[in-house]
Amino acid sequence: MTGRHAPDHLIAGYADGSLPDADAWSLEMHLESCASCAGRVSRAVRATAAGPVLADLREAVLADLGQAVLADFGRRAPAAAPPAPAVVPSPLRAPRLLWAVAPAVRGAWLPAVLLVALGAVLLAHAAGFSAARPLLLAVAPVVPVAGVALSYGRHADPLHELAASTPSAGLRLALVRTAVVLAVSLPLLTVAGAVVPSSGAPGAAAWLLPGLTLTLAALALGGRLGLRAATAVTGGGWLCAVLAPVLAAPDGAVSRHLSDQLSRYVGGGAAQGGWAAAAVLCAALLAARRTAYDRLERH
Amino acid sequence: MGGHREKDEGDGALLRAVAAGDPAALAALYDRHAGWLHARLTRRCADPEVVREVLQDTFVTVWRSAGAHRGEEAGGWLWTIAARRLVDARRAQERAGRLETTPIDAAPAGTGPAPSAPSAEERVLTGLEYGDVGTALTRISPELREVLRATVVDGLTTRETARLLGIPEGTVKSRSTRARAELRAALAQLAPSPMGGPA
Numbered sequence: 001m002t003g004r005h006a007p008d009h010l011i012a013g014y015a016d017g018s019l020p021d022a023d024a025w026s027l028e029m030h031l032e033s034c035a036s037c038a039g040r041v042s043r044a045v046r047a048t049a050a051g052p053v054l055a056d057l058r059e060a061v062l063a064d065l066g067q068a069v070l071a072d073f074g075r076r077a078p079a080a081a082p083p084a085p086a087v088v089p090s091p092l093r094a095p096r097l098l099w100a101v102a103p104a105v106r107g108a109w110l111p112a113v114l115l116v117a118l119g120a121v122l123l124a125h126a127a128g129f130s131a132a133r134p135l136l137l138a139v140a141p142v143v144p145v146a147g148v149a150l151s152y153g154r155h156a157d158p159l160h161e162l163a164a165s166t167p168s169a170g171l172r173l174a175l176v177r178t179a180v181v182l183a184v185s186l187p188l189l190t191v192a193g194a195v196v197p198s199s200g201a202p203g204a205a206a207w208l209l210p211g212l213t214l215t216l217a218a219l220a221l222g223g224r225l226g227l228r229a230a231t232a233v234t235g236g237g238w239l240c241a242v243l244a245p246v247l248a249a250p251d252g253a254v255s256r257h258l259s260d261q262l263s264r265y266v267g268g269g270a271a272q273g274g275w276a277a278a279a280v281l282c283a284a285l286l287a288a289r290r291t292a293y294d295r296l297e298r299h
Numbered sequence: 300m301g302g303h304r305e306k307d308e309g310d311g312a313l314l315r316a317v318a319a320g321d322p323a324a325l326a327a328l329y330d331r332h333a334g335w336l337h338a339r340l341t342r343r344c345a346d347p348e349v350v351r352e353v354l355q356d357t358f359v360t361v362w363r364s365a366g367a368h369r370g371e372e373a374g375g376w377l378w379t380i381a382a383r384r385l386v387d388a389r390r391a392q393e394r395a396g397r398l399e400t401t402p403i404d405a406a407p408a409g410t411g412p413a414p415s416a417p418s419a420e421e422r423v424l425t426g427l428e429y430g431d432v433g434t435a436l437t438r439i440s441p442e443l444r445e446v447l448r449a450t451v452v453d454g455l456t457t458r459e460t461a462r463l464l465g466i467p468e469g470t471v472k473s474r475s476t477r478a479r480a481e482l483r484a485a486l487a488q489l490a491p492s493p494m495g496g497p498a
Contacts, residue, residue, distance in 0.1 A: 014338060021444060022433030024342065025452045031335050032375035035310050042334025050337055057351060058329055061358045065322050291367055 006037045015044035109150050113185050117192035124196035131255030132196040137262050138242045140189045141211035142235040145218050147181030149231035171293040202267035209275040216282035223292025310373035318366035336381050349388050357381045386459045435485035443478035
């Protein structure tokens with residue numbers, strides 16, 4: 001049927017639902033690429049019993065847009081948003097907000113972060129384990145990445161279908177939740193790093209840039225691979241890069257090798273500069289592919 | 300802006316205007332496409348309420364992601380959105396336990412045809428203009444035709460087809476194999492000489 005237009009009797013039969021399958025399929029495929037026949041069929045359908053339904057739906061769709069436009073407007077200019085209903089201030093409000101905004105924080109992830117931080121401190125001080133700082137630095141960048149994996153998507157959030165249908169779904173929600181994850185993990189792990197003895201490893205804050213870069217890389221990849229696969233690639237990649245050479249070393253001086261390895265990756269201005277550049281690159285990539293998150297749910 | 304749109308403004312131009320936030324462009328797009336989408340959805344879903352929801356969702360999605368569409372004709376893209384939405388709606392319905400389908404047991408997969416012959420889909424697609432495909436289609440059973448329609452005409456994956464029809468994936472595969480075999484047999488019967496290209 002390509003190359004010419006659908007005859008009127010086919011269109012009439014399709015509109016009233018009496019056309020047999022073979023002709024209907026043929027017409028359907030033609031409509032996908034012919035706007036003028038699409039318009040003719042739509043006009044014919046409006047003349048059938050479906051007409052009033054379509055008219056009602058048109059109003060509903062356009063009314064929805066009004067709300068969506070308002071929501072967009074509120075997002076761009078928060079000052080112009082209507083005043084929020086008065087809420088009785090409650091001392092519990094901030095923790096409850098945190099609870100609501102980030103599924104990772106209420107799942108198994110928070111205990112895992114606490115375990116990593118406390119474990120490092122206890123190992124160093126109670127057990128006298130000398131490699132606590134390098135071990136902490138090696139594990140720390142993976143922690144926020146794991147938090148990201150548990151923050152957005154069907155697999156992570158039981159309310160995801162609901163969340164995904166709100167105007168702020170997609171990348172915006174993923175970023176808000178990532179921010180919560182970072183706000184919890186960055187101070188906790190850095191303080192833990194600072195209170196354990198250094199034993200030759202880089203400073204306690206040296207993991208911050210790599211952690212941020214890996215998180216951004218996971219988010220940037222997430223638009224293409226899905227967040228779970230993306231975080232597995234970035235987190236797993238980091239752990240392999242750090243731990244594989246150490247475990248492959250012939251002698252048993254794991255602690256010293258780990259410190260050396262970490263100094264090479266995150267110590268010094270050049271390495272940190274490289275991580276910063278990579279972070280900027282990932283952020284740019286993420287910004288360029290931001291609409292990928294809107295389609296993430298349809299795969 | 301805000302006045303009546305030119306009747307013959309292309310889909311591409313309308314979508315660009317929608318992406319820029321023009322509601323009148325979306326209204327024009329709705330007038331051109333909602334009718335046939337409604338008819339097409341109705342052929343695939345007997346529940347008018349679900350059809351309504353799916354159609355509304357489709358145009359809300361268009362409003363949100365019109366910038367993602369490249370090219371001039373929007374019909375195929377719109378149908379892709381609508382078909383995925385219909386699959387989602389079916390799944391949600393199933394989850395709510397409202398849809399009571401009794402999946403028919405997977406047919407024995409031993410009907411294996413020779414895989415090297417030109418596929419039945421290709422024959423359907425090249426032969427859609429010829430009356431005998433219509434005749435051949437009427438000879439295969441409705442549930443096989445349903446699977447063929449979802450996978451060939453609507454371009455859904457096996458998993459999506461399974462959700463849409465409320466049957467297990469294995470059944471989709473076996474029915475699709477059987478549909479191909481039956482269609483091939485029916486076509487061979489109708490046209491004893493090998494039906495070549497669209498010559």
